[in-house]
Amino acid sequence: MPSRWMAHSSFSSDHFIGVDLLGVARAILGGAKIMSTCKNKVLTLVFVLRPGEVLLGYKKRGFAQGWWNGFGGKVEAGETIEEGAKRELHEESGLSVSNELDHVGVLMFEFVNDPVLLEVHVYRTYSYTGTPIETEEMKPQWFKHQDIPYKDMWPDDKLWYSLMLNGKYFNGNFKFEGLTNLLEYEINEITK
Numbered sequence: 730m731p732s733r734w735m736a737h738s739s740f741s742s743d744h745f746i747g748v749d750l751l752g753v754a755r756a757i758l759g760g761a762k763i764m765s766t767c768k769n770k771v772l773t774l775v776f777v778l779r780p781g782e783v784l785l786g787y788k789k790r791g792f793a794q795g796w797w798n799g800f801g802g803k804v805e806a807g808e809t810i811e812e813g814a815k816r817e818l819h820e821e822s823g824l825s826v827s828n829e830l831d832h833v834g835v836l837m838f839e840f841v842n843d844p845v846l847l848e849v850h851v852y853r854t855y856s857y858t859g860t861p862i863e864t865e866e867m868k869p870q871w872f873k874h875q876d877i878p879y880k881d882m883w884p885d886d887k888l889w890y891s892l893m894l895n896g897k898y899f900n901g902n903f904k905f906e907g908l909t910n911l912l913e914y915e916i917n918e919i920t921k
């Protein structure tokens with residue numbers, strides 16, 4: 730395990746967020762090392778915003794069923810990551826985005842006993858057309874920032890949502906055992 734990772738037993742206030750370019754460089758180097766031995770699965774995650782609120786979808790089936798999340802999924806062959814993000818947003822919420830999405834972060838997830846790393850590209854946008862609709866996969870709902878249902882979400886989300894909601898740029902590394910036990914993590918805010 731890379732020594733730069735921090736071990737934590739709770740998610741209270743002891744998490745590590747460094748505005749530290751050296752740390753970012755180390756994270757990139759660490760990522761490159763991991764990438765040479767593992768295959769990454771590239772995924773997208775899109776947050777649609779309006780003042781003071783974020784649109785989340787209740788996952789009705791599949792991976793992370795029963796949790797609230799942004800919209801996204803696997804990037805398909807022949808599309809850019811951003812094209813994949815817009816496609817998944819449309820498929821899962823009915824919303825369309827014609828402008829560029831704001832790429833705010835990359836989150837790397839490692840799962841114990843699984844060689845595949847998840848590389849999740851996080852986007853946000855205030856600009857969209859359409860009305861959110863319930864789809865086969867997601868049931869959308871607007872949440873005020875103070876009402877975000879963290880207890881029914883991925884355990885890492887409470888650690889980086891404030892950065893995303895506040896328009897900060899960040900990257901993160903997370904090591905999970907199963908889907909609910911977050912063993913170690915590191916989050917870096919990036920100054921652009």
Ligand SMILES: Nc1nc2c([nH]c(=O)n2[C@H]2C[C@H](O)[C@@H](COP(=O)(O)OP(=O)(O)OP(=O)(O)O)O2)c(=O)[nH]1
Pocket residue numbers: 772773774775791792793798799800801802803838847849866883884885886
């Ligand atoms: N908020 C949050 N999202 C995560 C985490 N880990 C993780 O994979 N995701 C996101 C990335 C993707 O948007 C989504 C997983 O994608 P998916 O498996 O549903 O992909 P998909 O829609 O292409 O899958 P499928 O329906 O075709 O099976 O979950 C996490 O820890 N927090």
